[in-house]
Amino acid sequence: MHLSPTLRISLLFLVIAIAALFFADIAITTANPWRDLGRFFLGVATPDFFSTEGLATALLRTVAFAFVGVALGGACGFLLSLIYRFYPVRIFCAFIRAIHELFWALIFLQFFGFHPLTGVLAIAIPYAGIFAKVYSEILEEADPGPARLLPPGTGLISTFLYTRIPDCWVQLRTYTAYRLECGLRSSAILGFVGLPTLGFYLETSFSQGLYSEAGAMLILFYVLIATIPLWVKPKLLPVYILGAPFFLGDGMPIIWGNVERFFTQDIIPAPLRDGEGLAELGSWFGDLMLTEALPGIWNTLLLTQIALVATGILTLLAFPLISNHFGGPIRRTSGHVFLVIARSTPEYILAYILLQLWGPSMLPAVVALALHNGGIIGHLIGRQTNTIQLRPDAPTGYRRYSWELVPRVYRSFLAFLFYRWEIIMRETAILGILGIYTLGFYVDSAIQQIRFDRAMVLILITALLNIGIDVLGRYIRRKLALQTMPTC
Amino acid sequence: MAMSFIRKLMLSSMLAFASFAASAETFVFTAIPDEDETRLMERFQGIADYLQEELGVEVRYIPVKSYAAAISAFRNNQVQLAWFGGLSGVQARSLVPGSQALAQGVEDEAFYNYFIAHKSTGLERSDTLPEDIRGKTFTFGSKGSTSGRLIPEYHIRRIFNEAPDDVFSRVGFSGNHTRTLRLVEAGTYEVGAINFAVWEKELENGNINTDEVKVIWKTPAYPNYQWTIRGDVDGRYGEGFTDKVRQALLSMDDPELLESFPRSGFIPTANENYEPIRSVAEQIGILD
Numbered sequence: 033m034h035l036s037p038t039l040r041i042s043l044l045f046l047v048i049a050i051a052a053l054f055f056a057d058i059a060i061t062t063a064n065p066w067r068d069l070g071r072f073f074l075g076v077a078t079p080d081f082f083s084t085e086g087l088a089t090a091l092l093r094t095v096a097f098a099f100v101g102v103a104l105g106g107a108c109g110f111l112l113s114l115i116y117r118f119y120p121v122r123i124f125c126a127f128i129r130a131i132h133e134l135f136w137a138l139i140f141l142q143f144f145g146f147h148p149l150t151g152v153l154a155i156a157i158p159y160a161g162i163f164a165k166v167y168s169e170i171l172e173e174a175d176p177g178p179a180r181l182l183p184p185g186t187g188l189i190s191t192f193l194y195t196r197i198p199d200c201w202v203q204l205r206t207y208t209a210y211r212l213e214c215g216l217r218s219s220a221i222l223g224f225v226g227l228p229t230l231g232f233y234l235e236t237s238f239s240q241g242l243y244s245e246a247g248a249m250l251i252l253f254y255v256l257i258a259t260i261p262l263w264v265k266p267k268l269l270p271v272y273i274l275g276a277p278f279f280l281g282d283g284m285p286i287i288w289g290n291v292e293r294f295f296t297q298d299i300i301p302a303p304l305r306d307g308e309g310l311a312e313l314g315s316w317f318g319d320l321m322l323t324e325a326l327p328g329i330w331n332t333l334l335l336t337q338i339a340l341v342a343t344g345i346l347t348l349l350a351f352p353l354i355s356n357h358f359g360g361p362i363r364r365t366s367g368h369v370f371l372v373i374a375r376s377t378p379e380y381i382l383a384y385i386l387l388q389l390w391g392p393s394m395l396p397a398v399v400a401l402a403l404h405n406g407g408i409i410g411h412l413i414g415r416q417t418n419t420i421q422l423r424p425d426a427p428t429g430y431r432r433y434s435w436e437l438v439p440r441v442y443r444s445f446l447a448f449l450f451y452r453w454e455i456i457m458r459e460t461a462i463l464g465i466l467g468i469y470t471l472g473f474y475v476d477s478a479i480q481q482i483r484f485d486r487a488m489v490l491i492l493i494t495a496l497l498n499i500g501i502d503v504l505g506r507y508i509r510r511k512l513a514l515q516t517m518p519t520c
Numbered sequence: 521m522a523m524s525f526i527r528k529l530m531l532s533s534m535l536a537f538a539s540f541a542a543s544a545e546t547f548v549f550t551a552i553p554d555e556d557e558t559r560l561m562e563r564f565q566g567i568a569d570y571l572q573e574e575l576g577v578e579v580r581y582i583p584v585k586s587y588a589a590a591i592s593a594f595r596n597n598q599v600q601l602a603w604f605g606g607l608s609g610v611q612a613r614s615l616v617p618g619s620q621a622l623a624q625g626v627e628d629e630a631f632y633n634y635f636i637a638h639k640s641t642g643l644e645r646s647d648t649l650p651e652d653i654r655g656k657t658f659t660f661g662s663k664g665s666t667s668g669r670l671i672p673e674y675h676i677r678r679i680f681n682e683a684p685d686d687v688f689s690r691v692g693f694s695g696n697h698t699r700t701l702r703l704v705e706a707g708t709y710e711v712g713a714i715n716f717a718v719w720e721k722e723l724e725n726g727n728i729n730t731d732e733v734k735v736i737w738k739t740p741a742y743p744n745y746q747w748t749i750r751g752d753v754d755g756r757y758g759e760g761f762t763d764k765v766r767q768a769l770l771s772m773d774d775p776e777l778l779e780s781f782p783r784s785g786f787i788p789t790a791n792e793n794y795e796p797i798r799s800v801a802e803q804i805g806i807l808d
Contacts, residue, residue: 061708068706239557
């Protein structure tokens with residue numbers, strides 16, 4: 033039997049995920065998960081907006097950190113994108129974006145402490161890497177024609193500004209706006225490690241079971257994201273960007289001696305620091321690999337593969353919710369609301385909520401990753417089906433879904449899915465901080481034990497794993513000739 | 521309405537920003553987040569007000585999200601005083617030469633833990649840790665906690681001669697003592713380890729459903745929580761500042777403040793008193 037390459041690769045990933053399920057720790061361990069879930073939804077239905085005095089300030093800080101971080105990341109990313117063709121630059125960018133915002137925050141916390149710079153850099157650095165890559169892809173796609181028509185002797189900068197930029201302007205703007213939305217999510221979750229953004233209060237309320245408070249925060253966060261087109265206007269942007277640094281809040285002054293100590297002592301592997309020689313270093317590293325890195329890598333891979341396939345399945349189920357080819361306006365509207373909520377909630381927060389409700393295992397993480405990523409891809413695919421014109425006599429219902437629409441969008445579906453593969457792994461690793469035994473768990477443990485040398489090695493391993501998945505994902509997309517525009 | 525709200529927001533942020541610039545001479549302290557945060561905020565805001573009055577300098581409490589964050593803030597001199605657990609205190613003092621344990625709670629001289637179990641396990645209180653906890657699910661408190669992690673793990677290893685991962689079918693870290701209590705009460709974990717002070721206080725306040733969860737073993741005593749101060753504060757806040765802080769802590773007698781810890785009072789202590797904690801931490805491999 034002949035199978036198409038796209039189907040073959042789909043089945044291969046499905047089989048891997050099913051096999052991974054056998055090794056994964058999937059369970060609901062709470063005695064009354066549904067009662068807690070009910071209490072949570074009751075809390076969201078009865079939000080209490082006035083319980084925490086700091087709520088308004090937290091929202092303001094969340095926005096401020098997002099603006100400063102994304103602006104700085106965008107500016108640096110743009111400059112990097114101009115020299116992105118150089119191989120070392122590519123490697124550098126791949127590396128800085130392979131480390132999650134929360135990991136960056138955990139690193140900076142150790143020497144900048146609770147200074148606003150910690151939060152700003154935690155967002156700006158990985159975002160610069162992402163911006164550099166995407167901006168350079170967009171700029172590369174620009175039509176080279178106009179440049180050839182310029183009179184000889186036109187300066188490089190003028191050429192760039194007058195031919196390249198106008199051609200890509202819309203895409204650059206769209207993508208930057210999308211990143212701003214991501215920046216708000218990143219900014220919110222930085223609160224979970226102690227920065228003064230929304231996550232700080234969300235964690236407090238949730239861990240104490242104050243669901244009405246938590247519900248209020250989530251609702252405000254959704255409103256904030258859903259209203260971005262209303263309050264982020266091109267004319268207001270300079271005001272926001274110039275004003276935001278003043279709203280980052282009062283931190284603690286930076287003590288530069290701490291920075292020096294971190295780089296010259298803290299992250300030097302213990303055996304070298306104590307002058308115990310290379311043999312000791314070998315056994316130190318071997319022990320770290322065996323007891324922490326390998327179990328962490330294994331669990332990270334298992335969870336990533338399961339979450340990837342779960343995301344795919346959810347996407348295929350969810351896109352009809354907003355497709356014009358099915359249902360009436362009421363169903364489509366509720367479909368939109370569902371998908372907006374799913375994609376606006378950061379995976380980290382979703383996983384945190386589900387872990388509280390269902391108890392620790394990989395299940396909450398799988399569901400959180402699938403909901404968030406499925407929400408994003410489902411939204412994109414749903415919108416894509418709306419551009420498809422079907423014949424008037426096309427079948428309806430399930431047949432329309434399976435014979436008309438899915439085959440038409442399947443290639444872009446796979447393209448988006450493989451594009452997000454690396455993103456899912458980044459998140460999978462970080463979810464370890466919540467207590468699932470992925471790499472983040474061991475990074476967090478090392479930091480809790482003030483062993484930054486071990487933490488740094490584990491973060492490096494996480495980054496390398498991520499780069500590996502990124503390369504593999506791109507290889508598969510190229511092999512299958514799948515194309516996406518970087519809009520997700 | 522909206523404008524005035526925005527104006528208020530801007531104003532409050534400006535103020536906050538201004539205070540950041542002026543914070544250089546503020547005496548800042550933190551505490552390990554071992555309990556529900558709302559409770560910690562109430563408790564330590566009270567302490568901040570008390571110390572400010574006693575010391576005559578501006579005193580500020582900053583809440584942190586993890587034990588390590590408390591230690592790092594202390595090490596980085598962003599806080600000068602901290603309410604640490606036994607282990608976090610040992611870690612912090614080894615990282616900051618010259619720092620000293622100033623005072624501990626009366627109860628901290630001989631602190632102990634409870635192992636608690638959900639009713640479904642059928643476990644009863646006994647004089648030793650019951651063999652039957654093998655194969656159950658188990659939760660520690662925070663990864664860096666003395667009473668939530670170090671001491672329970674020490675006894676588990678001592679009694680079973682195995683790592684907790686091998687003794688129990690599932691091992692988790694709840695995050696803090698209050699959460700350990702809630703998780704075992706709800707049956708999410710069958711067995712857990714909790715510090716006795718939190719248990720007794722919750723019991724007294726009627727916050728424990730004793731039909732669902734009960735104490736099954738009490739650990740031997742060990743030294744725990746203490747106030748630790750950096751060695752360089754005298755240079756920064758004036759000669760004799762350390763003694764002033766010690767005196768202020770020792771003479772704290774407001775029943776409401778003490779009750780919030782809960783401690784009956786504070787007594788002097790010294791770094792050496794925590795040697796047992798260090799050696800246990802080294803045995804388990806948490807400290808090098």
